[in-house]
Amino acid sequence: MSDERVVRQCSPTLAGIKTGNLFPCDDVLVYADIRKMNRKLVPKGLRMIPIRFRGMLLVYLYRPGRLEKDLQVPRARQILMERGYAPESEGRMVTQLVRRFGRGGGFPHEVGLFLGYPPEDVDAFIHRRLDACCVGCWKAFGNEEQARRKFTMFKKCTRTYCMLYEKGIPVEKLAVKEKGR
Numbered sequence: 001m002s003d004e005r006v007v008r009q010c011s012p013t014l015a016g017i018k019t020g021n022l023f024p025c026d027d028v029l030v031y032a033d034i035r036k037m038n039r040k041l042v043p044k045g046l047r048m049i050p051i052r053f054r055g056m057l058l059v060y061l062y063r064p065g066r067l068e069k070d071l072q073v074p075r076a077r078q079i080l081m082e083r084g085y086a087p088e089s090e091g092r093m094v095t096q097l098v099r100r101f102g103r104g105g106g107f108p109h110e111v112g113l114f115l116g117y118p119p120e121d122v123d124a125f126i127h128r129r130l131d132a133c134c135v136g137c138w139k140a141f142g143n144e145e146q147a148r149r150k151f152t153m154f155k156k157c158t159r160t161y162c163m164l165y166e167k168g169i170p171v172e173k174l175a176v177k178e179k180g181r
Contacts, residue, residue, distance in 0.1 A: 003171040006037060010061045011161035012154045013046070016176040019070050019116030020062030022051070030057060040171060045178025049094070053101045060114070064090050065178050067114060075119035079126070083110050112138055121147070 005025075012018035030050060037048050045065055051058040068090035070076060077087045085096050093114075100108040112122040117138045124130050124141035132139040136151030161174055 003037075004165060006061065006171055007161050007165045007174060008158070011158040011174075013061050013063060014041075014161065014171070014175045015157050016063065016066075016178065017153060017157060019066045020060060020114055022058055022060050022111065022115060025050075025057050025059045030059070034059065037171075041175055043177075044172070044175040046175060049098070051098050051101045053107070058101070060094075062094075062114065063178055066116070067094070070116055071113065073119055075123065076113050079110055079113060079119060079123055083108075085110075118142065118147075 005023075007014065009023040010021040013021045034048050034050055041048065041061075045063055046061060047064055048059060048061045051060055071080065071087065071090060071093055080087050080093065085093055087093060097108065097111065097114055100110075109126045110122060112125065113119060115138070118140075120142045121138060121140050125139055130141045132141055133144040134140045134147055134151075136147060137154060138147075140147030164174060165171070
């Protein structure tokens with residue numbers, strides 16, 4: 001897994017404007033790459049972990065501090081409890097998510113909460129209550145204007161970060177340090 005791939009897949013998370021990103025990875029040396037990437041990014045308040053799903057390897061890059069705040073939102077906690085999570089710590093819930101991926105069942109749709117998607121959209125997606133009002137990096141069901149602004153912001157961030165990386169700025173310099181760390 002190259003630094004370039006992390007920049008292309010995870011720029012909004014590196015920039016601190018998104019909680020997490022999840023992307024497939026088929027590299028043989030991915031575990032060594034993840035350890036190397038964590039040495040670069042953990043001091044910035046980021047963490048990268050591997051997740052197995054149906055023989056495929058997914059990589060989850062996230063900001064634990066931001067995730068903890070996201071999962072404290074009452075609607076997010078309710079969704080997680082309905083899906084069998086024990087909402088203790090952010091780390092414990094990530095462990096529960098990894099187990100859900102590994103069980104061999106369907107894709108755990110609550111993963112949207114771990115990526116920073118609005119709980120209302122995650123709930124509507126899980127229960128298929130509404131038609132999506134727009135689609136970007138997630139299906140938005142509620143506030144279309146806010147979702148479109150975020151989609152645009154994430155795309156602009158990715159373009160900017162890719163350009164900066166191509167100019168020689170390394171991934172660890174692109175990663176914004178989480179406040180309070």
